[in-house]
Amino acid sequence: MLNFFQLILIYAGVYAIMAIGQNCITGYTGMLSLCHAGFFCIGSYATAIMCKIFGLSFWLSLPAAAIVSGIIGFLIGVPTLRLKGDYLCIATLGLGEIIRNVATNLNPVGISQIPRAELFGYVFMSRNKWAFIILIWAFVLIFYLLFQRLLHSRIGRAMTAVREDEVAAASNGIDVTKYKIVSFVLGAAVGGIAGCFQTAYTLTVSPASYTFMVSVMVLCTVVLGGMGNGKAVILGAVIIQFISYFPQLTGLTNVIPAQAKQMIFGLILVVMMVWRPQGILGRDRFRYGSARRPLFAKKKEAGV
Amino acid sequence: MRILETQNLTREFGGVIAVNDVSFKVEEGLVTGLIGPNGAGKTTLFNQITGMDKPTSGKVIFDGKDITGLPAWKISRLGIARTFQNIRLYRELTAVENVMLGLHFKVGSDPFRHRFLQSLRSYVFASGENKELYGKAMEWLGFFDIADSAQELARNLPYGTQRELEIARALSAEPKLLFLDEPAAGMNPAETAHLMSVIDKIRSLGVTVVLIEHDMKLVMNICDQITVLNFGMKIAEGTPNAIKTNRDVIEAYLGREEDF
Numbered sequence: 001m002l003n004f005f006q007l008i009l010i011y012a013g014v015y016a017i018m019a020i021g022q023n024c025i026t027g028y029t030g031m032l033s034l035c036h037a038g039f040f041c042i043g044s045y046a047t048a049i050m051c052k053i054f055g056l057s058f059w060l061s062l063p064a065a066a067i068v069s070g071i072i073g074f075l076i077g078v079p080t081l082r083l084k085g086d087y088l089c090i091a092t093l094g095l096g097e098i099i100r101n102v103a104t105n106l107n108p109v110g111i112s113q114i115p116r117a118e119l120f121g122y123v124f125m126s127r128n129k130w131a132f133i134i135l136i137w138a139f140v141l142i143f144y145l146l147f148q149r150l151l152h153s154r155i156g157r158a159m160t161a162v163r164e165d166e167v168a169a170a171s172n173g174i175d176v177t178k179y180k181i182v183s184f185v186l187g188a189a190v191g192g193i194a195g196c197f198q199t200a201y202t203l204t205v206s207p208a209s210y211t212f213m214v215s216v217m218v219l220c221t222v223v224l225g226g227m228g229n230g231k232a233v234i235l236g237a238v239i240i241q242f243i244s245y246f247p248q249l250t251g252l253t254n255v256i257p258a259q260a261k262q263m264i265f266g267l268i269l270v271v272m273m274v275w276r277p278q279g280i281l282g283r284d285r286f287r288y289g290s291a292r293r294p295l296f297a298k299k300k301e302a303g304v
Numbered sequence: 305m306r307i308l309e310t311q312n313l314t315r316e317f318g319g320v321i322a323v324n325d326v327s328f329k330v331e332e333g334l335v336t337g338l339i340g341p342n343g344a345g346k347t348t349l350f351n352q353i354t355g356m357d358k359p360t361s362g363k364v365i366f367d368g369k370d371i372t373g374l375p376a377w378k379i380s381r382l383g384i385a386r387t388f389q390n391i392r393l394y395r396e397l398t399a400v401e402n403v404m405l406g407l408h409f410k411v412g413s414d415p416f417r418h419r420f421l422q423s424l425r426s427y428v429f430a431s432g433e434n435k436e437l438y439g440k441a442m443e444w445l446g447f448f449d450i451a452d453s454a455q456e457l458a459r460n461l462p463y464g465t466q467r468e469l470e471i472a473r474a475l476s477a478e479p480k481l482l483f484l485d486e487p488a489a490g491m492n493p494a495e496t497a498h499l500m501s502v503i504d505k506i507r508s509l510g511v512t513v514v515l516i517e518h519d520m521k522l523v524m525n526i527c528d529q530i531t532v533l534n535f536g537m538k539i540a541e542g543t544p545n546a547i548k549t550n551r552d553v554i555e556a557y558l559g560r561e562e563d564f
Contacts, residue, residue: 149427149430150427152430152434153426153427153430153433153434154408154411154423154426154427154430154433154437155423155426155427157401157404157405157408158405158408160394160397160401161394161397161405161408164394164395164396164397165392165393165394165395167356167376167388167392168388168392168393168394169377169405170355170356170375170376170377170380171354171356171376171380171385171386171388171392171474172377172380172405172406172408172409172473172477173377173380173381173408173409173415173477174377174405174408174409175375175377176377283396287398287455288398288400288401288404288434288438289400289435289438289439289442289454
């Protein structure tokens with residue numbers, strides 16, 4: 001039982017990092033993208049290849065995964081980000097599938113027996129779950145803070161402007177295409193980093209784990225929590241992981257089929273769109289010019 | 305001095321010629337009115353000048369530079385700001401955030417060079433920069449007497465305030481030239497009177513204003529120069545008094561005498 005809770009926390013952390021990336025793309029800039037599984041896959045493979053084949057440390061592969069995903073995000077972003085709404089959605093959906101198929105064709109089994117991550121001589125063993133929980137959630141916190149700061153800086157405001165009204169944004173001297181690409185690349189890079197942690201924990205990568213469902217789950221996380229709200233997407237990640245491991249957690253695997261979670265995610269998306277489109281926590285309301293600019297999220301609640 | 309000039313500007317949409325060979329001139333420091341019946345091509349002309357759309361042929365000269373076909377964000381950074389006929393505010397953002405976005409490219413030494421470094425700076429020193437931008441934005445809201453609504457969402461503001469907020473957002477970028485597309489549309493007489501005083505204040509800042517407007521009282525009272533368009537063509541230009549008595553203009557608005 002405790003084992004499952006730990007597992008859920010680890011995966012919730014990985015998904016929270018991915019959701020922070022997706023939130024940057026969908027929540028801040030308003031682009032409906034469905035290829036986070038692709039970036040997740042690229043990050044995982046980058047780590048696997050660097051650690052296994054080149055024998056480099058996990059910590060070096062972390063920025064490498066981010067950079068590789070970012071570059072691929074850029075290459076894809078330049079032609080596709082001219083599209084809007086549904087069209088962008090379809091194009092990115094195709095892209096996620098392309099990445100997975102390329103990975104399958106390279107090696108359908110994937111890569112296994114990847115060296116373990118190490119920090120100051122401490123080796124992260126897969127059975128020692130608390131270490132992973134601390135590691136991953138520390139990074140969730142880091143990315144949360146970095147992206148909250150982004151949202152409340154000039155760049156983040158420009159992204160919000162692009163989401164609200166592209167024509168008005170252009171009339172305010174905002175280069176709409178540039179900010180879309182920046183947002184897409186940042187989101188992709190963070191997706192890659194999530195892949196890194198996934199690899200460090202499972203020590204195997206296989207193309208079968210980066211399906212379209214992963215992208216849907218990440219989008220679902222963002223929609224459920226609240227678009228454009230950092231805290232909300234982390235909460236969303238925890239809820240989504242609890243739902244998807246609910247049968248195992250309660251020992252009801254015989255009663256509830258494995259496909260049920262896919263139905264539930266679909267249902268969540270529809271129900272949220274109809275009754276609470278802003279998500280559980282809603283949008284982040286940041287008050288500029290309050291007496292004290294809060295540094296951390298907890299303090300901010302008081303100011304709002 | 306001539307701040308803006310279009311030379312034989314034409315814009316065709318398929319078979320429709322929305323703007324036909326228009327040479328439109330704006331003198332620095334004056335308020336220029338652009339009038340004409342519905343569908344005369346006034347907004348299309350605005351869109352060509354501000355880069356929202358590209359002209360089929362012809363040239364736009366701003367401040368001695370050819371800006372024909374530049375993207376809207378570049379034209380905006382050169383010093384042309386505008387508002388829209390159907391209000392385009394960032395509806396889910398507060399009033400003060402709207403104006404802070406108007407100040408977007410006013411950060412840093414040059415709006416065109418070292419922008420990547422500037423972005424990094426903006427990220428690293430976000431809190432200081434936010435404070436500075438917030439201060440400036442509040443000043444602009446104060447200029448329009450709407451500082452009380454600073455923390456309201458733009459979509460919740462009353463109509464007249466939304467119009468003024470949009471002008472505030474455009475003006476915060478300290479443009480040389482401000483285009484107002486039907487600023488008084490849908491306003492009641494009291495709001496229109498207030499708008500007139502606002503335009504007077506803008507003029508006293510030294511900003512050249514070009515406005516499209518159907519409210520003749522406002523146009524005749526406030527404009528120094530008026531250009532009249534009809535069916536995409538320029539039919540007259542001159543002072544309000546000259547326009548009032550111009551035969552072609554009366555014809556365009558009321559029809560020929562023989563028609564009755």
